[in-house]
Amino acid sequence: MTGPGLSLSQEQRLQMVLAPQLRQSLELLQVPTLELRALVRAELEKNPTLEEEPEPFASIDEPAAPAPDPAVPDGQQELDFRKEFETLARLDDEWRDYFFQEEQIHPYSAEAAERRQFFFDSIPQPESLQVHLLNQLRLTDLDAASRAIGELIVGSINDDGYLTSSVEELAASINADPGIFRTVLEVIQDFDPTGVGARDLRECLLLQLSRLDKGDSLAATLVRDHLEQLGSRKFQEIARAVPCTPEAVQKAADFIATLTPRPGSAYAGSASAYIAPDVLVRKLDGR
Secondary structure, X not given: OOOOOOOOOOOOOOOOOOOHHHHHHHHHHOOOHHXXXXXXXHHHHHOOOOOOOOOOOOOOOOOOOOOOOOOOOHHHHHHHHHHHHHHHHHHHHHHHHHHHHHHHHOOOOHHHHHHHHHHHHOOOOOOOHHHHHHXXXXXXXXXXXXHXXXXXXXXXXXXXXXXXXXXXXXXXXXXXXXXXXXXXXXXXXXXXXXXOOEOOHHHHHHHHHHHOOOOOOHHHHHHHHOHHHHHOOOHHHHHHHOOOOHHHHHHHHHXXXXXXXXXXXXXXXXXOOOOXXXXXXXXXXXX
């Protein structure tokens, strides 16, 4: 049988507390005029740092202050002020009761915070390139060791779809055979999007041409052997080196231009937030 002991618990809740200055202001508003003067004098005597500002003398040019309405007695004016103070005090109590009831009805709890976080996590997010590749990797017939190597390779692919580390560097990081990395990389290079996992632009374009069954075409030859000249549009020089006609080089270059130099760009960035306009203004008949 265990005896009574002390326990320490931690909880988080929302509570409305009036600031000391606001509380003091409400208390001063409820004090009648005569008592307020006595309270001010007592504070002046108690606190030597306070100073009473003298009332400015009325100037000849300044209009005189309006005299109090003789039709309304002083007792009635003080009663009206008291009613206003009572109204403020009642509003303060009502707000206190409201926030207290809200806290009782909707108390803070870890379950409520978890549900709120689940709601925000349920908002659909665009699929990243790495997640897209990992989903395809799980559907392959690779064993567990090769799949782990594939995850390491996918982690080294940037948002453009290029492999940023060499196979030798990746293999050395886990003391593995580079040949296994090359085999797994060939599997990943067959994933969607076409051209992913390439180590440079030349390999990226060749992967796309191979997927289109154009690995032995003139376009593949231009990418493999004359990519720099192709970028400078030296079609005459390329035609003499191949050899072929400049028109054939131009046609192959136009086809190469339809390929994607950044295969991962379709999965990069965040989803666009479209804004629906409130008003559309169109120009009709020149007006």
